Amino acid sequence: MNLKSPSLFALLALACGRDKPISTNITMPDPSPLTIVLASGNGLQTRSLRVTGAYLLLEGCASGTGASLFLGDQANLAGMETSLMGGDWCSLTVALGETATLKAITHSGHWLQAPVGRTEIVLGSAAGVSVSGQAFILELGAPGWLDADGLGMTEASHRTLTTGEPELEQILLALREGTALYGDLDGNGVLGTNERAEVRAAFIPEPAEDTGRADTGQTDTGGPDTGTPGSGG
16 A cells, blocks of 8 residues: 555545544333223123224324324224323324224113214324323223113113114214223323322314304394394484
8 A cells, every 4th residue: 555645645634633423312202001991881891892903193283293003903992901102192093994993881781882983083182192101091082982771781681883884884973973082190090089080191172163254143144233122313
């Protein structure tokens, strides 16, 4: 090797004088334990919610951020233990996948079966949900959401609902509007009375459509306002 080469000396000089690249360690929030449970019904006790292709979709409070969690095939969401990716999330969508079957049983031992596939449950939080190691519980439905009387299960035997039946629509509506994410204060995966006050994300109704006209409490006929008959001079 010719060490007297001017070009080689120049390269060595540049290499010795170059600053080392600065590396920055980015600390990511810890994932949090998540337990998924089914809310109890009124006269109907939930037993299972088996899904295929279900997933959780997290949307960040910062634009363009998000994450998804696959919940598996032929998985039972009742009592499932999984985890939420760490971060600040303002929206959580539970997509039940192509096929999902809910089963519940009456006190007399009669089974209710309802297909709830292709259902999306959207929860939101204006303040955002900060996930960093603390435990959470996702309760599907709300206590009493399956009502035996309303679903015609007081005298009937086993019943399987089909698409289009009003009872199925009743179940889906209660599922979408009753589901909520709670803080699991003691980390035992059981939603206690005090933890029900720890709502982190829930169903947010769409705002009423603004027609742009003030509500006077009277029907507008479109005619001129003549005032009250008999009034005036």
